[in-house]
Amino acid sequence: MKGNVIKYARDNIDTDVIIPGTYLKIHDYAELATHAMEGLDPDFHSKVKEGDFILSGKNFGCGSSREHAPIALSHSGIKAVLALSFARIFYRNSVDGAFLLPIEIKQDTYDGISDSDEIEIDVSKNEIKNITKNQTYKMKPFSEIIGKIIAAGGLFKYKPDQD
Amino acid sequence: MGKTLFEKIWESHIVVVEKQNNPSLIYIDRHLVHEVTSPQAFEGLRMNNRKVRRPDLTIATMDHNVPTTDRSLPILDQTSSSSVQIKTLEKNCKDFGIKLFDINSPNQGIVHVIGPQLGITLPGSTIVCGDSHTSTHGAFGALALGIGTSDVEHVLASQTMWLEKPKPFEIRVEGKRKNPHAVTAKDIILSIIKNIGTGGGTGTVIEYRGEGIADLSMEQRMTICNMSIEAGARAGLIAPDEKTFDYLRDREYTPKNYESLVDSWRDDLKTDSDAKFEKEFTLHIDDIAPQVSWGTNPGMTCNVTDSIPSPGEFSNGDENQKRGAEKALEYMALEPGTLVEDIKIDRVFIGSCTNARLEDLIEASKVIRGQKISSHVQAMVVPGSQMVKKQAEEMGLDKIFIDANFEWREAGCSMCLGMNPDILSPGERCASTSNRNFEGRQGAGGQTHLVSPVMAAAAAIHGHFVDVRKMDLS
Numbered sequence: 001m002k003g004n005v006i007k008y009a010r011d012n013i014d015t016d017v018i019i020p021g022t023y024l025k026i027h028d029y030a031e032l033a034t035h036a037m038e039g040l041d042p043d044f045h046s047k048v049k050e051g052d053f054i055l056s057g058k059n060f061g062c063g064s065s066r067e068h069a070p071i072a073l074s075h076s077g078i079k080a081v082l083a084l085s086f087a088r089i090f091y092r093n094s095v096d097g098a099f100l101l102p103i104e105i106k107q108d109t110y111d112g113i114s115d116s117d118e119i120e121i122d123v124s125k126n127e128i129k130n131i132t133k134n135q136t137y138k139m140k141p142f143s144e145i146i147g148k149i150i151a152a153g154g155l156f157k158y159k160p161d162q163d
Numbered sequence: 164m165g166k167t168l169f170e171k172i173w174e175s176h177i178v179v180v181e182k183q184n185n186p187s188l189i190y191i192d193r194h195l196v197h198e199v200t201s202p203q204a205f206e207g208l209r210m211n212n213r214k215v216r217r218p219d220l221t222i223a224t225m226d227h228n229v230p231t232t233d234r235s236l237p238i239l240d241q242t243s244s245s246s247v248q249i250k251t252l253e254k255n256c257k258d259f260g261i262k263l264f265d266i267n268s269p270n271q272g273i274v275h276v277i278g279p280q281l282g283i284t285l286p287g288s289t290i291v292c293g294d295s296h297t298s299t300h301g302a303f304g305a306l307a308l309g310i311g312t313s314d315v316e317h318v319l320a321s322q323t324m325w326l327e328k329p330k331p332f333e334i335r336v337e338g339k340r341k342n343p344h345a346v347t348a349k350d351i352i353l354s355i356i357k358n359i360g361t362g363g364g365t366g367t368v369i370e371y372r373g374e375g376i377a378d379l380s381m382e383q384r385m386t387i388c389n390m391s392i393e394a395g396a397r398a399g400l401i402a403p404d405e406k407t408f409d410y411l412r413d414r415e416y417t418p419k420n421y422e423s424l425v426d427s428w429r430d431d432l433k434t435d436s437d438a439k440f441e442k443e444f445t446l447h448i449d450d451i452a453p454q455v456s457w458g459t460n461p462g463m464t465c466n467v468t469d470s471i472p473s474p475g476e477f478s479n480g481d482e483n484q485k486r487g488a489e490k491a492l493e494y495m496a497l498e499p500g501t502l503v504e505d506i507k508i509d510r511v512f513i514g515s516c517t518n519a520r521l522e523d524l525i526e527a528s529k530v531i532r533g534q535k536i537s538s539h540v541q542a543m544v545v546p547g548s549q550m551v552k553k554q555a556e557e558m559g560l561d562k563i564f565i566d567a568n569f570e571w572r573e574a575g576c577s578m579c580l581g582m583n584p585d586i587l588s589p590g591e592r593c594a595s596t597s598n599r600n601f602e603g604r605q606g607a608g609g610q611t612h613l614v615s616p617v618m619a620a621a622a623a624i625h626g627h628f629v630d631v632r633k634m635d636l637s
Binding site for chain 2: 009010011012014016017020021022024025026027039040057058059062063064065066067085087088089092093096097143144145146149154155156158160
């Protein structure tokens, strides 16, 4: 996966700013995506491109269990969120619905990558390459079950006895 | 080595151990469903020709976007998206054979208020719901988890879910509050989150223990467990005791063999004395003050007698925390150094799964009895369930609130999350008994201060926050 980074240099990006409650009634995902990150960054929809990544601090996706949050990001084109840590419900929602990859990063990765840097993520090597700055970082590997659900393409495609 | 209560519940619900001490397939005893996070899950079942595996263990209500105004009137816009979600849940429950407490049911209410009230929430059980505040049910010694829509579908189809085992986290609450009417369960949980931070419980199940927890009523314990998610925890729970067993006795759905269940719960549902927690925190409550949040997450909270901290004071040198505090103060239109008691408010919301049970309304009513709310304040009470509303009306509480110029509404989530028309206008400042002060949570541009029901009621009367310890609340 290769793309550009949209960096939000703060902790605790919550699901209410990722997709405000008033839009939870929208069932059309393309329309939902037009409101992604609206609570935090009204320019997000106009600047995000297919294949982009979000980079942020600790406790990304805290708050509500709304699966609309990873759905809105995914349908905006976001392929992965890189964060120092994730709230667990957001993390599971991202993986279970195969909406996007929640990638836990270390401090050096967070500090090293700037807004709009181009990066390449290689999950098989647990590696993130910063093409703009010519640096490479190690991502924290997925746990066994999360790796399996991701490899299967989501919770409903995952079969415990498949391996 | 002994086991924690959480580990005992976990182990008794494992269907498949994926790998020792690793993710497991967990059996779910109760699945609570509401109108907002379920439509796609039912649609998924239909597309794959699946049934609901245990409709008898699945219960639904509508709470998130229902109107809280007069229900004898039809919802004006039948084509509105809220109306569609409500009708969709009715159809899904009918098609899949699920018990539904609909908008006109006397049992309708916020899903986390009605579960315990109906005796559906039971000690030692696993409970899930497509809502993060499912942690509320942990007050009864249940392992109660908030889940997203994919997992809702998985539980509907299989009555199980895959889960990585969280770590047990002990939070001890020690001491006695000098004025338990003014310093409430809400002030205890806000103090905990202020100390451990909004990510302090990530990846854990918190067990709340100690004298300060044992002293709390069941409704107060629900307020504590409800906000476990605001500390990032997967769940929060409290070992059941006689208060727990008494609360659930003789409810509409209390099991017929209840007394024999209680006998086994008394023996089994406790943490062994030699059990080990992976994380520990202790809060001493003898001298804690009423709490008021000033920022845009529940960890940004201070004493009512404090002044607003500067980003530097708040962040302790952490650059992201500092930037977060700067953004929060800008959004909240607050200056560091301002006394919390000098903050004027425009709106008051007494409601939500955190603080809209009968005791909350009783305590708030003591503050306002015989008084009128400040002329520049608009205030509303949204009872947590129709049952709470009815009980409150039988006690005459509705009259106390209405006489003070509060609006007295029908049950629902209402202004806690701003899905229905109950929202703040941009720039409006609200004293709210709910659980989240995120940007835009109660309406775009709305400024939320999280407080207890007593503090919210006092703020309505005075038009600003006050030290409720100075009031006569006996």
